[in-house]
Amino acid sequence: MAPDKLHTDILDNLQTAILLVDTDLSVSYINTAAEALLDVSGNRVLGEPISQLFTEVDNDQASLLDAINNISAFTKREAHLLLSNGQTITVDCAVSPIIEHDVTTSLVMEIQPLDRLLRISREEGLLSSQQNSQTLIRGLAHEIKNPLGGLRGAAQLLAKELPSEELKDYTNIIIEEADRLSNLVDSMLGSNKLLDLQALNIHEVLERVKSLVDAETGSQIKVARDYDPSIPEIEGDKERLIQAILNIVRNAMQALMAEANPESMITLKTRTLRQFTIGTHCHRLVCRIDITDNGPGIAKAIRETIFLPMVSGRADGTGLGLSIAQSIINHHHGLIECDSEPGNTTFSIFIPLPV
Template sequence: MHKRLLDNLRTAVVMLDSELRVRYLNPAAEMLLATSAVRAVGQTLPEYFYDDADARAALEQCIEDEHPFTRREARLSVAPGYEVTVDYSVSPINEPGQPLCLLLELQALDRLLRITREEALLHAHQATRALVRGVAHEIKNPLGGIRGAAQLLERALPDPELTEYTKVIIDEADRLRNVADRMLGPRKPPQFRPVNVHECLEHVRQLLLAEHPVGVAIWRDYDISLPDVVADRDQLIQVLLNLIRNATQALLESATENARIIMRTRVLRQFTIGALRHRLVLRVDVIDNGPGIDPEVQETLFYPMVSGRAAGTGLGLSIAQSIISQHHGLIECESVPGETIFSILLPMEQPDEVEKENVAL
C-alpha cells in the first residue's frame, strides 16, 4: 500500500541505505533524474548529486547525527547537456530492527523558475515600453518646432553659406524623429491570419543569403508537421529577420570559423508562457556558434538602447519583443561562448482563445 502511494506521488522520492546506495526511487524520481529503477537500485548515489563539496559531507553527517536537512536550488547535471534545479530534503528513517535509511524528497524548480523569470521579463518589458513611448512622444513634440524654425531661419538668412548650419539642424531633427519613431515601435495592430512559419523562415533565409552569400552557413532543422500559426506575417518576418541578421553580423564581426546559423522549429504541448498555459506553442530557435553575449548584457538585452554589439542601436530586440508580446508570446535568450540561442515562443491558437482557455482554468 505504501509503495503504491509513493509510486503515484508527483514529488520525486529516493530511498538510500547507510552506504548511500539507492534502494528505491519512484516514477517521478526516474523522470527527474533521467534514469530507471532497474538501473539505479543497488548503485551508489550518482556523483552528479553532489552539487558542491559539502553535499556528500551533509549526507554522511545526516547518517551520523540522524538530523534532517534541506538544500535549496541545487543544480544536478543528470545527463550530458541536461541539468535540473531542485530543492531536496533529506530525512533519516531509523525503525527498530531495521537498518538506517535516508529518505530524499526532490522538488523540481526549473518550470517554476522559468515561469517566474518570464513573468519578470514580461512585466519589465511592459513597464520599459510604456516609459520609452512616453519619452519618444515628448521628444517628437519639440522636434517639429525646431525643424520648422530652422526652415524659416534658412529662408531669412542673407548669406547662402549660412544655410549649411540650418541644414545640420534640420537633418539632426529628422534623425531624432526617426529614432523616436523606432522607439515607439509598430503603429498598426497585428493582422492575425494563419501563417506558415517555414515559408517566413525561407523568405528571411533568401534575404540573408542575398546580403551575405559567403561567410555564414544557414542550416535548417524544421518540424515539417507543424500546422500554421496565427500571426501577422509581415511582423513575424520582421522579428525573424532581426534575430537572424543580428546572428549573422555577430558571426562576421567576430570572424568565427565555420560560422553557422541553425533555424529550428518545434511544437511544445501544454506549455506555459508567463502565467498563461497554452495547448500548443510554436518554438522557433535561431542558433549561432559565435562568441556569445556578455552575461552582464543578457539580463537587459531586450531593453531599449541596450545592445550586445558595438555597432548595434539597441532598438531591434526591444521592438521584436514588443511585436511578439502583441502575439501573446515571448522571446528568450540563452548564450554561452560558442552557442547563442534566441527562442521565439508563440501560442498556436487564436489570440481570443488564449484568454478564454485561461479564464476557464
C-alpha cells in the same frame, strides 16, 4: 527497506519526487514523479547506486553519508543535479533519515523541481521590464517629439527669411537632425499598425530570413536548418515575424563576421512543446524557434538587459533590434529568451499554437 503496497500507492500519486535510499546509497524505491523528473525507469534503477541517477554539480555524496552517520536531516536549496541523460536540473532537495533503534536504516529524499518556477519568474520579470520600458518610452516620445516639431517648423520659417543659400545650409542641418531624432523615437516605439494575422507556416518565415542572410553575407556564413515538419500553422503577422527573427539573426551574423571564423554557423531549429507556460498563462501547444550561433557570445554585463531599448553589445549598434523583436513576439502572445556563453548563443522564441 522498500515501502509496502499501500504506502507505494500513496507515494506514486504524489506530485513530489520521492526516493528511498539505503545506507549503501543504493536506491530501494522511486515514485512515479521521481521517474519522470529524473528520466529513468523505476524497475531498472532499483538496487543501483544513486550516482547512476544523478550527481550533484560541484559537490559529492558526503552530505548523504553525513545524514546516515550523524542521523541528521538537511535541505539544499537550488541544487544543480546532472542527470544520467546529460541534462542539468535545478531542485530543492530535503533529506530525512529513517531511524530504527537509534540507527539510520535508510534516507528519504524529497525533490522539488525549480527550473519551471525559476523560468516563469524570469519571464514575468522580463515581460514586466518590457512593459515598463515601453511605458517610459511612450512618455519620453511625447515629450521629445513635440519640441522637435516646433524646432523643425521654426527652422523652416527661418530658412525662408534668410537671404543667402549658404546660410540655409545651417537650417537644413537643424531640419535633418530633427527628422533623424524623430525617426529614432518612432523606431523605439515600434509600429502602431495592428497585426495582420493569418495562418502561416513558420518555416516559410525562416526560409525567407535565411535567403536574406545568404544575400547579405554572400553565403559566407553557413545557415543550418533543423525543422520539425509536423508543426501546425500559427496565427501570425508574416512581415512582422520576419522582421523579429531577422533582427536576431542579423545580430548573430554581425557577431560572426566580426570574428571572421571560417567555421561560423547559424542554426535555425523548430520544435513543439506541450503544456508550456509563458508568463502566467499555460498553453497546450507552443512553437519553439531556436536561433543558435557559435560566435563569441554576449557580454555578461548586458545579458540581463539585452531586450531593453538602447542596450547594445556593439559600439555602432542602436540597441533597438532585440527590443523591437521582443515587442513583436509579445504582440503574438509569445516571448523571447536568451542563453549565451562563448561558442554557443541561443535565442529561443516561443509562440502559442492554436488548438
